[in-house]
Amino acid sequence: MTEKIPPQSIENEMAVLGAMIQNNTVIPLAMEILKTEYFYMTKHRIIYQEIVSLYNQGKPVDIVVLANSSDLPSMGGQLYLTILVGSFITSANIMYYAKIVYNKALQRQLINASIKISEMAYATDEDDAEQTVIAANQLIADITNNASGSVGYSTTTDDKSLTTYIEQVEKKHLSGGQISGILTGYYDIDYMLSGLQPQEVTVVAACTSMGKSCFITNIANNVIRKGSPVGMFVLESSQYRLHNRMMAMATKINSIDIGNGRISGEQYNDIVKSAGEYHDKYAPLCTLAVGGVTLETITAVAMKMRRVHGIELLIIDHIGRIIPPKKQSREQEIAAISNHIDNLSKKIDIPIIAVSQLSRKVSERVNKRPVLSDLRDSGTVEQDAANVILLYRDNYYNSKSEAGNITEIIIPKTRDGRVGMVELLFQPEYSRFVNLSEARYA
Secondary structure, X not given: OOOOOOOOOHHHHHHHHHHHHHOHHHHHHHHHHOOHHHOOOHHHHHHHHHHHHHHHOOOOOOHHHHHOOOOOHHHOHHHHHHHHHOOOOOHHHHHHHHHXXXXXXXXXXXXXXXXXXXXXXXXXXXXXXXXXXXXXXXHHHHHHHHOHHHOXXXXXXXXXXXXXXXXXHHHHXXXXXXXXXXXXXXXXXXXXXXXXXXXXXXXXXXXXXXXXXXXXXXXXXXXXXXXXXXXXXXXXXXXXXXXXHHHHHHHOOOHHHHHHOOOOHHHHHHHHHHHHHHHHOOOOEEEEEOOOEEHHHHHHHHHHHHHHHOOOEEEEEOHHHEXXXXXXXXXXXXXXXXXXXXXXHHHHOOOEEEEEEOOOHHHHOOOOOOOHHHHOOOOOHHHHOOEEEEEEOHHHOOXXXXXXXXXXXXXXXXXXXXXXXXXXXXXXXXXXXXXXXXXXXX
8 A cells, every 4th residue: 555645735835935035025924824844845944944044133045145054055055945946936925835835734733643643542541531532632732722824813903802892891881890800709809909800820829838729719619609610620639628628618617527527417417508509509610639630631621611611710729730741840841831821711711720839948938928039930830820829827837926817818910900918817627718808899
């Protein structure tokens, strides 16, 4: 059986390169569509890469300059460059040539992806089939996301972006100035952040034992009680512990007593009643509780939660437990995770809360109150976040602290709100964070 030749168009690759050499003004047009790897022939990739490099440096691109490149003599040198220049009719057709090269490249990528998917399917155990489906979906998604020709933008003259903006302003105006977005249920936090907005990531960070998981579980609890479904990845705990916290919050029964079974019959009935309310009365809380998960799984499951249950908020606890793509350093791995989560918030069009663990070095210094720069040790987490919330409770370090169980909610960064600090009362026995202020939405 004759092996099939991958989709390619050598003549159009030559036409693109020839037009770019002959008329430098069309180089940026080709760059809008083409990447180096889109060229089928190796020497065409090298020539294209050299053309783009010279153009980005502000240098002229012509046969003589290109022929002096260290890589090009072995590719045919000046003679081949001359052939390229003679291979097109007019540089005015550059976009037509480039689009053909682009489409052929996408075809090859699809073929390669299908081969990988087939190999994975044959190698998959019956228990891992679902993970294979997730990986296969990600392979196809990567082709779409990396396709330069699929990148679009809006304009004020011929797009709906301004119309959408005016509609949003009108909606806020008619609401009487009420905060838009998802409300955390903590009045001062909602006031400071102006609500959690779609396509934005809020990072919640603190040192160990500050109550990060309790805090975000309280937020999830508040949101579903208001009728908005929530998705939650519990990567450092279990489904049982999550439910235990929620029942303690709802019933004000000591969470340790619930976990140990040291409860009265009346308290048991209260727990059963509360569980029934979560089942029948409130919006769904969709959870995946696992010890570690890949970015591909997070994306696939989050998209399913959004499609099936209409989640309006996604919580990831915490990003340090995500299995990262292999990078050169831990900082690069965290940066890749942070960037992926930021892109996911835009893809599913809802706010995301991502929990991050601060370094133990913070607890070792004299002033243990966290600051924004402490988060910068975690790659680009701080840069990608629209909002940053830091938790600090003084009585954890100082048993004689007059603050008691007051937790400082420090907001050192917010894209469209107010920076500052608010206080909540932490009730550890009930896994609860409680408002200390009256409701205000000014």
